[in-house]
Amino acid sequence: EEPPGAGAGEDGYDYGKGDFVEHACRYCGIHSPACVARCNVPSCRKWFCNSRGNTSGSHLVNHLVRAKHKEVCLHKDSPLGETILECYNCGCRNVFLLGFISAKAENVVVLLCREPCLNVNALKDMNWDLSQWLPLIDDRCFLSWLVKVPSEQEQLRARQISAQQINKVEELWKTNPDASLEDLEKPGVDDEPQPVVLKYEDAYQYQNVFAPLIKLEADYDKMMKESQSKDSVTVRWDIGLNKKRVAYFVFPKEDNELRLVPGDELRLRYSGGTSHPAWQSVGHVIKLTAQEEVALELRASQGVPVELSHGFSVDFVWKSTSFDRMQGAMKTFAVDETSVSGYIYHHLLGHEVEHQIIRNTLPKRFGAPGLPELNASQVLAVKSVLQKPVSLIQGPPGTGKTVTSAAIVYHMAKQGQGQVLVCAPSNVAVDQLAEKISSTGLKVVRLCAKSREAVSSPVEHLTLHYQVRHLDTSEKSEMHKLQQLKDEQGELSSSDEKKYKALKRATEREILQSADVICCTCVGAGDPRLSNFRFRQVLIDESTQATEPECLIPLVLGVKQVVLVGDHCQLGPVIMCKKAARAGLAQSLFERLVILGVKPFRLQVQYRMHxxxxxxxxxxxxxxxxxxxxxxxxxxxxxxxxxxxxxxxxxxxxxxxxxxxxxxxxxxxxxxxxxxxxxxxxxxxxxxxxxxxxxxxxxxxxxxxxxxxxxxxxxxxxxxxxxxxxxxxxxxxxxxxxxxxxxxxxxxxxxxxxxxxxxxxxxxxxxxxxxxxxxxxxxxxxxxxxxxxxxxxxxxxxxxxxxxxxxxxxxxxxxxxxxxxxxxxx
Amino acid sequence: DDGIPVGSDEDEGVEVRQKVVQVDPKEQEDFDRELKALLQESLESRKSEVRTRSTLNMKVPMNVLEGSKDQRAGESESGEETMDEEGGNAGGGSKVRVKVLMKKGHKQQTRQMFIPGDCPLVQSTKEQEAAELEE
Ligand SMILES: [Zn+2]
Ligand SMILES: [Zn+2]
Ligand SMILES: [Zn+2]
Known part of the structure; x- marks a missing residue:
């Protein structure tokens, strides 16, 4: 519906905000302007930083030596501005020959080449001190006051590239200057993908492992769904409250694993006959009955062949959105150092991090208004979570993990650290949590995917789309007028539609900003409507049923404190592609952290079973x-x-x-x-x-x-x-x-x-x-x-x-x- | 935006128990050899070039000389920002402001930069000044 931007994902959102920093070091990704410089060879023009990383020379020097390139240009935000380093006298640009000299009496320095300018006799008579020629490159590194060495923190969060990888990628660049480090590790078509591991050197390695697995799963999903066409479908017609056409038909679920869910997109087709020309329209599934009847709300309102009922065909319209968002989150995790706190970054990658305690004044009581009294293990869970930047809560069946989660969110929201983001992989779980949290009196907004707005929800009144429609202030009357018009006519003129969309977006933003807590699915956290929001505190329920990249989507919005709730003794995420499953995509982040030695806090009292x-x-x-x-x-x-x-x-x-x-x-x-x-x-x-x-x-x-x-x-x-x-x-x-x-x-x-x-x-x-x-x-x-x-x-x-x-x-x-x-x- | 500063102070205290970076001595040797070769080759190529560059234009322009005596970072008159402190990799200690003489096309210009007080470039001017004072 929104026009996709160039190179943008399915829903017009450019994934990974820090996505492409042009001046990032091509080896390690570091991109503070003071720490990088560009190779000035026209066919190269790549940026490198002045850190040594795991090698003996700095990345910049490494590149120049390995590629036999000799010219360098500084960044425009560096102390000297955008400058090609060259000899002041003769213009020689070979950095291996350049060095500084200073004037004898003044604090004036100049770049001079070693050969021949340093040896020109005429210079000696002037006021320059030639005895102290200081080479640009010293100890395999550029002078650190000209091109700064990145801080230790920065280096720790950068890609940990090895000398071997550097040599390999330099070799690759000789034939393909645009190749990336990822290309080095790309498995061949028939290769088994790299399996997941417990610890990752850096977020780039993490991405190198997970990106191909997500791609495999996406390809499989696409292939399977697009092969689900059905012919000779019989349709019965209806009109929804919003005046949209709804088609009802039986879409028999065979005993394969394809599960149709509300929000899925289907294409309804009529191939044309003597009585009616060919026709087709895409729509969203808004309901599934127990009798496997599907209710499809059509996008088209005109020209629908409502007089026909037989001979339709149905295709599945595959969407890449959720996979795109996972890939985007991994990218953001790697290149944007504000995406998650340093502590969480290293913790998630399995690095040994010095224990951290969040100094918060703890509440006097750990329950929350509107919730049932907490039992001892639930109280302990809430208490321990509030003091830790990363916690796992294990909720065996029937142990009240939703109530506990709601109490945690309540206390987090009361700490005044900004809005709390609450997610789960499934819509059902998100709805349940939203309802419980809302009963504590907090202002909750449930953000639904646009494709699910027509799907009925038990927490309708909390949903963003409902609140937008029912926000009752006079300034919104224009939007409501347009909304009414749209409901009556089915569509608006293009200028009205533009106006309506702008008003709607502003209203959505306003409502989202005023919430204490925003609830959505993990994939929903990648919704463009949240792209400018930052969440320090995130709780993910059912996290053991999400893949790692899925879990990452809500985290890369600035998280400093994360609570993962789940139970690794129950079933994990469903992975359809066997190759991806074998490589370990089915292992959740929660589970990996448990194996790494993070002890989950277990809720111990069950209220369900005899x-x-x-x-x-x-x-x-x-x-x-x-x-x-x-x-x-x-x-x-x-x-x-x-x-x-x-x-x-x-x-x-x-x-x-x-x-x-x-x-x-x-x-x-x-x-x-x-x-x-x-x-x-x-x-x-x-x-x-x-x-x-x-x-x-x-x-x-x-x-x-x-x-x-x-x-x-x-x-x-x-x-x-x-x-x-x-x-x-x-x-x-x-x-x-x-x-x-x-x-x-x-x-x-x-x-x-x-x-x-x-x-x-x-x-x-x-x-x-x-x-x-x-x-x-x-x-x-x-x-x-x-x-x-x-x-x-x-x-x-x-x-x-x-x-x-x-x-x-x-x-x-x-x-x-x-x-x-x-x-x-x- | 909810107005929370991004990447704020709390983040500083992360202590990662880091593995000690060990550079493979073989790799280092290999790298040093290539670096040396590159240097050598650069020098040779310049030496074999004809030395016809007699037009030395290395005079320090007058305007640069005005009022630039050994100013320490931090006491700059114009109130401009001094070097950021957290870097800490520029040698530590005090920093000295120098002017870098450059050519943009045929025009001379200077840019300001801070270098560590213990840098040999500064030492020489200091000695020079001291000598002048004694005279
Ligand atoms: Zn280059
Ligand atoms: Zn680098
Ligand atoms: Zn020269």
Whole structure:
């Protein structure tokens, strides 16, 4: 909608503010004008600094020697201004021959060449002191009072280039003068990308590792989404409140991993026939129904073929925005030294940094108005975070991490350090946080992507676009008039549109500036509307579900204090490209910091699960530290008549021996026996008085998910509508959520292939910790017991007499033999 | 903008436990050899050039000589900014203001610059002045 500027990203924003400093040292990136000079050879003209870095000579001297270039020009902001260094007498520009001499009596100095001018006899008779000729280059470095040596801080934050790299890049410049250091390390097309590491020399190395991984993921995403065209789509038409055309159609989700989400862009096409010419329009998904019907708000308002309903095609319009912003953030991180504080810069790169304490007056109480009272571990978390520039908070399932985060943000905002930025990778998490923070009385603005403005949100009143529309002051009346006109007509004249946009932008800015807290997704923090904002304090929730470059986007806006909230024992970010995943893109920043030795602060009291359900996860994933904030009584299913094998223990492992099958798409699995038994369990729950919204069916495989939905609606013995209201989802998509009753279908059941997805302990943790009142696990113990973790889970169920088989109304303890666990990774 | 100064003072206190930079002696040797070769080659090329440059125009112009006796940094009359202090790599100690005589095209001009008090360039003028005083 906004015209993309030259070389700018998708949304017209030039990524990385300090992006291209022309006079940055081509080796290390240092760019203070006093410290750099330009090689004056016409074919070269590159800038270099006067620091030695990791080499014996300064970068400037290194270049001149390696390239055999001999002329230098100073920066215009240097003490001598933009000057080509040359002999005052003969004009010789060879810096290897130049030096200063001074006048005998005065504080006047001049550059003179060693040969021949220094040896001209006539000079000796004048007032110059020739005995003290001071060469420009001394000890492999330029005179430091002519071209300053960068400070130690500056050098530490620069690219740590080695002598070998210098030689290599100089070699490369001989054939390709515009090559960059990155070109040295670019992997070939078929090469495996460089894997991530724990520590990085500098932000350039960081960028060298992550940029290719993000590129791989972006390419994969593009390829996959653009191959998702559907033909013969039937459309039903509607008009939205904003007078825009909305098309409803079914976009069947096959059992691949493509997930359509609100805000996605689709193109609706009609290829033309005898009755109607060809037509197409792009629109945004504003809603997805449980029946997989998509509501698409079209951009075009005129010429829409509303009289037609059949024969449409739908394509996915891939956007590079989020990937562009990640790349931009990495660039900013490297070249702009104001992007993050020095402490955070070195900390994130894994350098050993002297401990720092933030001297803040701590509040008397750590809770916040409008929030529930904090428990002891939550109070400690808030307290420790407020005093540290970098902290990690680990929130196991149900431990109240949103409340804790909200309390932290409340106290940060009260410290008067400016606005606080609050982010999370997912929109759902951002909405939840925004709501909680707003209940403390702070002024919260929820910034949504423009493509999501029509998507309904539980915190509508906090969103920027809502506040812009409802800001009620007289000076805004002109904007409101234009808004009304736009709503009525669908569009404005180009001059009105211009005026409207300017007014809107000013209003947005005003509202954003008056907020205490701004909430958006990590990618949203790269929104151009925030490009002039600086945030010293940033909190990122669900940070273990974001990739590192994603996490970086909110950080490079000037952060000095960062809080990462998450749980590295639950699932990490979803990476579609296997190559990128193998190279380690799926490891979050939080996780890397933990491995580097940063101890996360763990919240320890869980308020979700029946104590019986939290026992295994606590012992297995949290060293037994998880305490129960809910009692058995509070989680008793009173009045629910369900055949739990042990009455006070609402859990069982239901032994299944049916075989797995490969799904129609060939990329996923399903298991018919398990699906049939899932339906029976669901029906039993419903009969016993549980309502559909209390039940969640989860499974690791998309193929099984689709099969269960289908099977229940066709074979369920109760009203079909009841089954339709039951949420059937993948384990991964259920992270962060809960249901009263969870049914987990494991699917995998084979002789030799292993258990795939189920191997990941974090997926098992997520699956086991979604239920509040009760859980039923369906799977094949013979197969699952080969994996050590599943083996201990099965043993746990068996010891509690909850490993059962047989018909639901006559469950018996199973005597199935487990296999010896062995370490298999597949 | 919310008016917060960027990159402010708090940032100064970062202590990074830094690895000691070790220059590979082989690399250094290699570099020194190339540097020496370049120097040598430069000198040779100049020597072989015909020495016809007799028109020496090295007179210090009169206006430069006026009122420029050994002024220390910081006591400048015009109140202009002195060298920034934090650099600390210009030799430390006091700094002396010098005028650098340059040519822009055919015009002479001077630019002001500060050099460390212990720089040999300054030493010579100091000695000279001292000698003059004794006379
Ligand atoms: Zn050059
Ligand atoms: Zn450099
Ligand atoms: Zn000369």
């Amino acid at each position: 104590p019986c359900l939290s026992e295994f996860p606590s012992n297995c994933f949290y060293e037994g530290t998880l305490q129960n904030g809910v009692t058995v009584n509070e989680r008793q299913s009173t009045g629910i008549d369900f055949p739990w094998p042990v009455p006070n223990r609402p859990m069982f492992f239901y032994v299944q021996m049916g075989v797995e099958e490969i799904s129609a798409s060939g990329t996923s699995y399903l298991n018919r026996t398990e699906a049939a038994n899932v339906e029976k369990i669901v029906t039993t729950f419903l009969r016993s008085g549980v309502v559909p919204s209390q039940i969640g069916v989860i499974t690791p495989y998309e193929g099984q998910r689709a099969y269960i939905v289908n099977y229940m609606s066709r074979n369920g013995s109760l009203r079909q509508q009841l089954y339709k209201e039951i949420e059937v989802a993948s384990v991964d998509s259920f992270q962060g959520r809960e249901k009263d009753y969870i049914i987990l279908s494991c699917v995998r059941s084979n002789e030799h292939q292993g258990i795939g997805f189920l191997n990941d302990p974090r997926r098992l943790n997520v699956a086991l910790t979604r239920a509040r009142y009760g859980i039923v696990v369906l799977g094949n113990p013979k197969v699952l017991s080969k994996q050590p973790l599943w083996n201990s889970l099965l043993t746990h169920y068996k010891e509690h007499e909850c490993l059962v088989e047989g018909p639901l109304n006559n469950l018996k303890q199973s005597m199935v033999q487990f296999q010896k666990p062995k370490k298999i990774y597949n």
